[in-house]
Amino acid sequence: MTEPLLEITDLRVAFHARHGKVRAVDGVSLTVAPGECLGIVGESGSGKSVTFAAVMGLIRPPGRIEAGRIRFAGRDLVGLDAASYRQLRGRDIAMTLQDAQTSLNPALTVGTQIIEVLAAHGEGNARARAVEMMTMVGIPAAERRLGDYPHQFSGGMRQRMMVAIALSCRPKLLIADEPTTALDVTIQAQVLELIASIRAKLGMSVVLITHDLGVVADYCDRVAVMYAGQIVEAGRTADIIGSPRHPYTEGLLASVPDLHNLDRPIRPIEGQVPDLIDLPPGCRFLPRCPKARPDCAKPVPMRAVGEGRNVRCVLT
Amino acid sequence: MTALLRVENLVKHYAPGQGLLSRLLGQKPRMVQALNGVSLEIRAGETLGLIGESGCGKSTFGRAILRLHEPTSGSVRFGGTDVLALDPAALKAMRRRMQIIFQNPYASLNPRKTVAQILAQPLRLHGLASGAELQERVRAMLAHVGLRPSHAERYPHQFSGGQRQRIGIARALILNPEFVVCDEPVSALDVSIQAQIIELLARLKRELGLTYLFISHDIAVIGYVSDRVAVMYLGEIVETGPARAVLHAPQHPYTKALMSAVPGGGAEDRVRLLGDLPSPMDPPPGCRFHTRCGFATDLCRSTVPPQRALQGERMVACHHFPETPP
Ligand SMILES: Nc1ncnc2c1ncn2[C@@H]1O[C@H](COP(=O)(O)OP(=O)(O)OP(=O)(O)O)[C@@H](O)[C@H]1O
């Protein structure tokens, strides 16, 4: 097996709030191989963004990495000094944020923003490269549009601009946080295909954070399902979508309508996501699980079940 | 089947805020042509799904037929009544029968009122109930939408997104309407909660005999809830028909592109759309879709395509598709 590019081991991140400690990420372990696309799915608040903010060195007080290890290309990232992290971000790891509307600076032209990133990483002919990147992400007349401000772009163009900026330094790993959640399906398909084609061209690894299982099915090699700060099931996409083992994954798959199979009735998961403060020690899905048993109230470890597959449930 | 709502040639233009420069130059403001002659019929007891990209005019349509936004021209008939001709008093009475549920339940609920007050307000406004009867109707409605009696005294911020949407639904249904516009009612909710609300809306429709206009950009959701669908592009309807038929065998090039972009069907053989959505202030002439259509010809660029009726109660507005209309 090849050495993973990214390896997260037992990561714990908490935010100290007035009314207690929010355990946003509570014992997450995962790996991303070179060239691989890993999907991260889960409902909002399940800890997807915080996990990768930790990888990017972007957890700020009141948040804190309480435990765990993050190794990237053979280096330990937890505790890395700020200067080294700045170098790493953009050059080796890039992340597109969930909200492109707010992550582009409204007061600067898009040209200035992409050229800044390129120049900061010592790219000689930053302007020409900026035009090249913008053309690659499908922004027509890129040269002319360098002088435009973000509000002059449509939502889809802003999102593609984010991808252009993220990819401009040819990172080894792209973390795309809900790159298409706010977009129409037509634009969503454009952005995802763009990421997939660049991944194929540059051989980069991609982490695709989404709540859309259809997106995962189309673009990801492997997937990790998160619930309330933990991974509950991980493995090859086809295995997990074809035969989910964790009751939450089952519930998630059963609750979304499928255009290609409209006769399948949808079945909601009853109840709601738990509050991450003062969680009981047992399985976090217990209050909503139709298969719960008494021993689910004790801590439930992640177990390996077959090739590259892990499930956190007493039934497996 | 009888049409509960018949919309003909509905036009809605918005006047955008005019820039200083164009005012100084005395230029006429350019209008946003949000709806450009929409004709649709919604039958009693059905769910009509309305799909299309962001900004194409779906919400404008839902609001214009309720006169929450005054249409520019056209006609809206609800059960035989000419809605656009109603005076304010008659319109208020008509609103009892036509209601709307919004996408963002939080923004549409008054944060300073308890749930009981929010639900009582429409009944009071219409003078439909007071005292003990009013309390009873509020209690019954809460139970109907799956909330507990103890929830009545709480404020909107004390609820989850899904529960707030239940309150929004209760508020729309407490007047016993016949017709409800559901404008993206599940889009702001988490996937596992979406299914709860979809089920609730389906159950209420059965129990109360409702008719829905269901607006969503999520095509799988539309496929699941709708009897018929209408596809909108830049303020015009390009295709209508029975939901399964349109979604599984789309005929209009735009509908085809939309369907093939839905995730979960594999990333291969997508029908790609060229470029971005044109501005509704400056829509293309001829077929409005021609700037993004891979099949456009000179005819498409100059002439508005006719609405052609196909077998199986379908309609497609395109010069070239289907190639051999039945
Ligand atoms: N009050 C308004 N003033 C000016 N323009 C408006 C107004 N409301 C809507 N528009 C414009 O009308 C067009 C249609 O908007 P509408 O809100 O109906 O779209 P939609 O299909 O519901 O989109 P979405 O899927 O994003 O909700 C858009 O170009 C929009 O910018």
Ligand SMILES: Nc1ncnc2c1ncn2[C@@H]1O[C@H](COP(=O)(O)OP(=O)(O)O)[C@@H](O)[C@H]1O
């Ligand atoms: N800056 C912050 N301060 C306090 N709590 C936070 C902060 N960022 C995230 N959280 C909490 O951490 C949990 C996980 O959040 P997040 O990773 O953003 O979820 P998602 O899976 O939707 O990306 C949530 O309970 C969220 O409220």
Ligand code: SF4
């Ligand atoms: S551990 Fe128990 S409660 Fe948790 S998912 Fe498995 S069966 Fe359900």
Ligand code: SF4
């Ligand atoms: S009328 Fe022409 S441009 Fe319009 S959808 Fe049909 S083929 Fe395409």
Ligand SMILES: [Mg+2]
């Ligand atoms: Mg997030």
Ligand SMILES: [Mg+2]
């Ligand atoms: Mg809308």
